[in-house]
Amino acid sequence: MPLTIDITRPHIGRIYDYVLGGTQNYESDRRAADAMVALMPSYPRWARVNRSFLDHVGKRWAKEGVTRMLDLGSGLPTQGHFNEHLPDAKILFTDFDPLTVAQAQQLLAYSPEMAYANIDLKEPDALIAQAAAYFGAERPIAVGAIGVVYFLDDAELQRLMQGLHAFSSPGTKLALSFHYMPPGCDTAAIDRVIAEGQKRAQINFYLRTPERMSELIRPWRLTEHRPIQDWLGQETPVAAPPVAGVEDPLQQLTLVGAFAEH
Numbered sequence: 376m377p378l379t380i381d382i383t384r385p386h387i388g389r390i391y392d393y394v395l396g397g398t399q400n401y402e403s404d405r406r407a408a409d410a411m412v413a414l415m416p417s418y419p420r421w422a423r424v425n426r427s428f429l430d431h432v433g434k435r436w437a438k439e440g441v442t443r444m445l446d447l448g449s450g451l452p453t454q455g456h457f458n459e460h461l462p463d464a465k466i467l468f469t470d471f472d473p474l475t476v477a478q479a480q481q482l483l484a485y486s487p488e489m490a491y492a493n494i495d496l497k498e499p500d501a502l503i504a505q506a507a508a509y510f511g512a513e514r515p516i517a518v519g520a521i522g523v524v525y526f527l528d529d530a531e532l533q534r535l536m537q538g539l540h541a542f543s544s545p546g547t548k549l550a551l552s553f554h555y556m557p558p559g560c561d562t563a564a565i566d567r568v569i570a571e572g573q574k575r576a577q578i579n580f581y582l583r584t585p586e587r588m589s590e591l592i593r594p595w596r597l598t599e600h601r602p603i604q605d606w607l608g609q610e611t612p613v614a615a616p617p618v619a620g621v622e623d624p625l626q627q628l629t630l631v632g633a634f635a636e637h
């Protein structure tokens with residue numbers, strides 16, 4: 376089926392590309408991104424912190440000898456993505472943005488062991504069917520879910536995680552990232568900004584504590600979780616300078632990098 380690309384509506388994959396400094400975006404994405412940054416100047420930094428955690432996971436899994444992986448909500452496979460860290464691995468990338476998928480398929484054209492599928496994570500059966508077709512009986516398959524689970528509501532996330540768990544073999548590794556409000560935050564101000572962001576960019580965004588996340592991803596076992604800056608140390612991207620006249624309560628959020636096991 377040909378991919379349909381609607382460039383008149385902003386899309387999170389291309390907004391993300393724009394704030395990371397990429398060129399795979401359109402006027403509608405740049406307008407939505409600028410509106411988001413005006414509302415929450417910390418947004419580009421969150422994107423860089425997320426991508427740096429992905430980079431960290433890629434390096435760790437390369438050391439651990441991962442040879443197969445399924446990546447969820449991949450965005451474009453550039454700038455320190457899993458294909459760069461695991462060049463000899465068999466990888467299935469996924470995203471629901473047709474433009475990202477089409478562009479990524481071109482980028483991976485010379486990597487015969489890697490493929491990119493157009494999948495909405497809200498439809499885990501389709502994801503599992505594609506993964507089963509791609510990997511056959513080969514296991515284990517490490518699962519990356521960096522910078523994406525916060526777009527799913529609780530029921531969607533549980534369905535996805537249960538489906539993936541049933542598909543995976545014992546010992547499988549899962550890496551994910553998510554935001555939460557540490558104690559003492561101005562929760563009303565944060566909720567207000569998130570609601571406004573949802574209205575402007577048509578993106579749902581869910582915050583979860585590590586305890587809540589641990590429940591939602593069951594039967595996966597959350598084995599390690601830390602604020603991403605604790606994983607990265609001095610390599611953490613620096614905070615953007617404050618913007619005069621703009622309050623950014625989202626700066627109070629913590630972005631967590633976590634690992635789980637089957």
Ligand SMILES: C[S@@+](CC[C@H](N)C(=O)[O-])C[C@H]1O[C@@H](n2cnc3c(N)ncnc32)[C@H](O)[C@@H]1O
Nearest residue numbers: 388426448449450470471472495496521522526
């Ligand atoms: C914030 S980017 C993260 C990209 C990459 N994983 C990283 O950490 O740098 C989120 C990506 O998830 C994709 N995405 C969001 N919701 C999705 C869904 N329901 N199904 C599949 N992909 C989704 C977006 O299109 C976007 O490319």
